[in-house]
Amino acid sequence: xxxxxxxxxxxxxxxxxxxxxxxxxxxxxxxxxxxxxxxxxxxxxxxxxxxxxxxxxxxxxxxxxxxxxxxxxxxxxxxxxxxxxxxxxxxxxxxxxxxxxxxxxxxxxx
Amino acid sequence: xxxxxxxxxxxxxxxxxxxxxxxxxxxxxxxxxxxxxxxxxxxxxxxxxxxxxxxxxxxxxxxxxxxxxxxxxxxxxxxxxxxxxxxxxxxxxxxxxxxxxxxxxxxxxxxxx
Numbered sequence: 604x605x606x607x608x609x610x611x612x613x614x615x616x617x618x619x620x621x622x623x624x625x626x627x628x629x630x631x632x633x634x635x636x637x638x639x640x641x642x643x644x645x646x647x648x649x650x651x652x653x654x655x656x657x658x659x660x661x662x663x664x665x666x667x668x669x670x671x672x673x674x675x676x677x678x679x680x681x682x683x684x685x686x687x688x689x690x691x692x693x694x695x696x697x698x699x700x701x702x703x704x705x706x707x708x709x710x711x712x713x
Numbered sequence: 714x715x716x717x718x719x720x721x722x723x724x725x726x727x728x729x730x731x732x733x734x735x736x737x738x739x740x741x742x743x744x745x746x747x748x749x750x751x752x753x754x755x756x757x758x759x760x761x762x763x764x765x766x767x768x769x770x771x772x773x774x775x776x777x778x779x780x781x782x783x784x785x786x787x788x789x790x791x792x793x794x795x796x797x798x799x800x801x802x803x804x805x806x807x808x809x810x811x812x813x814x815x816x817x818x819x820x821x822x823x824x825x826x
Binding site: 607612637644645646647648649652692700701703704705706 | 746748753756758803817820
């Protein structure tokens with residue numbers, strides 16, 4: 604069964620600190636992997652999209668990595684800000700549809 | 714402004730009533746999707762449509778119905794057969810299937826009272 608598992612489920616960090624979110628998937632065939640940011644009560648917004656041949660991709664303070672061999676991805680947030688408080692969702696495509704992880708809820712405290 | 718619009722943002726329904734959630738996009742996207750989000754769970758696919766006048770059941774279609782009469786519009790009806798309809802509903806669209814980026818609406822929070 605196609606699945607996307609994220610860890611940790613929730614995370615609290617202090618403003619200015621770095622953090623890393625994890626995503627493991629068993630989706631096959633694999634088309635691409637995306638990370639979305641979802642603010643409370645809003646729709647998800649895309650941060651990065653990575654295909655099979657890409658190992659890393661950055662978007663400002665967000666850096667995503669992909670290891671297609673181990674079927675793992677990570678999202679690293681550098682120098683966190685209060686506005687980074689949100690849910691981060693890992694989404695894997697099998698080219699026909701999107702399979703969503705349950706998300707990691709990040710809270711950045713001052 | 715191009716985008717995808719859901720309405721209303723909040724919706725209350727009495728038990729036993731059907732209710733329709735609106736989703737409109739002006740991105741000229743062929744594919745549209747409806748997801749349900751519950752606390753602590755990932756988004757679950759209800760229905761999706763790859764082309765006008767055609768749609769497919771997702772993972773949790775029971776108690777829901779959709780139509781795709783126009784490319785821009787993909788309304789979702791939550792019927793009285795849906796046993797636990799209280800949730801956050803998200804509509805999305807993409808230019809083709811799973812290979813392209815999906816753009817999401819702002820969501821509709823449905824509460825059964």
